[in-house]
Amino acid sequence: MDTTFLKQAIALAVENVQTGNGGPFAAIITKENKIIAQGVNVVTTCNDPTAHAEVSAIRNACSALNTFQLEGCTLYSSCEPCPMCLGAIYWARIKRLVFAANKEQAHKAGFSDAFIYQEMELPYDQRQIITEHITLPQDNEPFELWEQSNAKVEY
Secondary structure: OHHHHHHHHHHHHHHHHHOOOOOOOEEEEEEOOEEEEEEEOOHHHHOOOOOOHHHHHHHHHHHHHOOOOOOOEEEEEEEOOOHHHHHHHHHOOOOEEEEEEOHHHHHHOOOOOHHHHHHHHOOHHHOOOOOOOOOOOOOOHHHHHHHHOOOOOOO
16 A cells, blocks of 8 residues: 555645646645545745645644544655654654655755754754853743643643
């Protein structure tokens, strides 16, 4: 089934490019070999830098299943996910990730995320984005309240 779902994800990515809807990326999420949701890259058409295919698919799957965790699901992506999408996949508790094209192929097409991985390892004062850490006496208060809350939902 992996090959079948990957081919579908690639076909969605191709269609997304052909229709001018967005970038050359698509993702499908399945559970028990049934498609739960899909998503395509609509970053430029929606003016949303987070509207990557995997994130869109995760949002759609969570909505379809009425949950914020996608345990037992598999995400099929037309391309190896970027750091943001990989983080979202982990946060969603997706069981399996299967992808077709790799990050080197994406890089050759002008989609490189290597600099993000490099930036994450740098000290704050060496990053391209000005990053400042300011400590305040109350900076831990939200976490303290969370730990004490009877209404918290673990995730």
